Amino acid sequence: MNAAFVFPGQGAQTVGMGASLFARYPEARALLAQADEVLGFSLSSLITNGPEEALRLTYHAQPALLTVSSAAYQVFRSRCDVTPRFVAGHSLGEYSALVAAEALSFADGVRLVHLRGRWMDEAYPAGQGAMAAVLGLDAEALAALCQEVSARGHWVEVANYNCPGQVVISGTKEGVAQAAELARQRGARRTVMLQVSGPFHSRLMRSAAEKLAAELAKVAWRRARFPVVANVDAKPYQEPEEARQRLTVQVYSPVRWEESVRAMMAAGVDTFIEFGPGGVLTGLIKKIDRAVTAWRVEDEETLSEVLRACQGR
Incomplete structure (x- = not known):
């Protein structure tokens, strides 16, 4: 073994x-x-x-x-x-x-x-950051999507590459919300907001x-x-x-x-x-x-x- x-x-x-x-x-x-x-x-x-x-x-x-x-x-x-x-x-x-x-x-x-x-x-100020799990979307596509949202002024990035089809994003509350919505529009099976106190594993x-x-x-x-x-x-x-x-x-x-x-x-x-x-x-x-x-x-x-x-x- x-x-x-x-x-x-x-x-x-x-x-x-x-x-x-x-x-x-x-x-x-x-x-x-x-x-x-x-x-x-x-x-x-x-x-x-x-x-x-x-x-x-x-x-x-x-x-x-x-x-x-x-x-x-x-x-x-x-x-x-x-x-x-x-x-x-x-x-x-x-x-x-x-x-x-x-x-x-x-x-x-x-x-x-x-x-x-x-x-x-x-x-980071309480209640201003967020994290969400994105299910069923390719990790590279999700990373590109996060860059797209961040370029609009609401920072969000990939925080956890957990397994195929399960990636977690982290950033500002608005950035995560926008990225989650965009992910669903582009084929994500589901997005789940995580019960965390901040935007962990982000800049x-x-x-x-x-x-x-x-x-x-x-x-x-x-x-x-x-x-x-x-x-x-x-x-x-x-x-x-x-x-x-x-x-x-x-x-x-x-x-x-x-x-x-x-x-x-x-x-x-x-x-x-x-x-x-x-x-x-x-x-x-x-x-x-x-x-x-x-x-x-x-x-x-x-x-x-x-x-x-x-x-x-």
């Missing part, structure tokens, strides 16, 4: 996520307690009890997802000795991947993504990137144990300077998820294991290539299933 470990991004969070893992495994509970200590507030209570609207806030959702994903990963790794060829994450998930690769400590990761979430929230996030760069420079990085596939260019990296540079640019650049998955497959990966709630990446990976094996570990049931499957290969 040539495996890649992958980690979900913001939007996958739900109240109660990871509950069965936290209930049964001391190492999972230890990470939850450490997150509370690092952040100085009860992230564990938000994860366990909500409310949903508080957990959805960017600066809560990001550390919550990193914590739950890291817990799922730690529980799995202590019971299975599969070494990944690569690790990767979608947006925020790239930090979870770096923690898994031991390039970044869990404590630093939780602290960084809490700050990242706050700075992303502050980067409107550059002020957040500047603050993040200064914070990334303070962190004690280590060389990653496994190659980490970057969102920004779908290429693997392991060195600390590469991590700092890519994470800075990532905030205002598109997530090249489809390209990342295809690059890992081209390098020999035949099995993807997603750590964290929701199974979003597992679904995207199967849409990219139905023949590839894609599993997820998000609770006691899926952990048991994946451990059994790994033992059989």
Whole structure:
């Protein structure tokens, strides 16, 4: 088995996520307690009890997802000795991947993504930015359409290349609305406005990137144990300077998820294991290539299933 470990991004969070893992495994509970200590507030209570609207806030959702994903990963790794060829994450998930690769400590990761979430929230006036998923339109055609709308004075650009037929756009509220309407006129099957607080992965996030760069420079990085596939260019990296540079640019650049998955497959990966709630990446990976094996570990049931499957290969 040539495996890649992958980690979900913001939007996958739900109240109660990871509950069965936290209930049964001391190492999972230890990470939850450490997150509370690092952040100085009860992230564990938000994860366990909500409310949903508080957990959805960017600066809560990001550390919550990193914590739950890291817990799922730690529980799995202590019971299975599969070494990944690569690790990767979608947006925020790239930090979870770096923690898994031991390039970044869990404590630093939780602290960084809490700050990242706050700075992303502050980067553009509340209610003035937007994101939308566009389904069923060619990515190149959508990118050209975004340039067309932006030339009229309402900025919009591609933010996520998720899988064939699913691309996310980001920009000003008016720019996204115009681009979504134009996409439908030009053959998109559907457009869906996303419940996010800002125009993430667009150039409107550059002020957040500047603050993040200064914070990334303070962190004690280590060389990653496994190659980490970057969102920004779908290429693997392991060195600390590469991590700092890519994470800075990532905030205002598109997530090249489809390209990342295809690059890992081209390098020999035949099995993807997603750590964290929701199974979003597992679904995207199967849409990219139905023949590839894609599993997820998000609770006691899926952990048991994946451990059994790994033992059989």
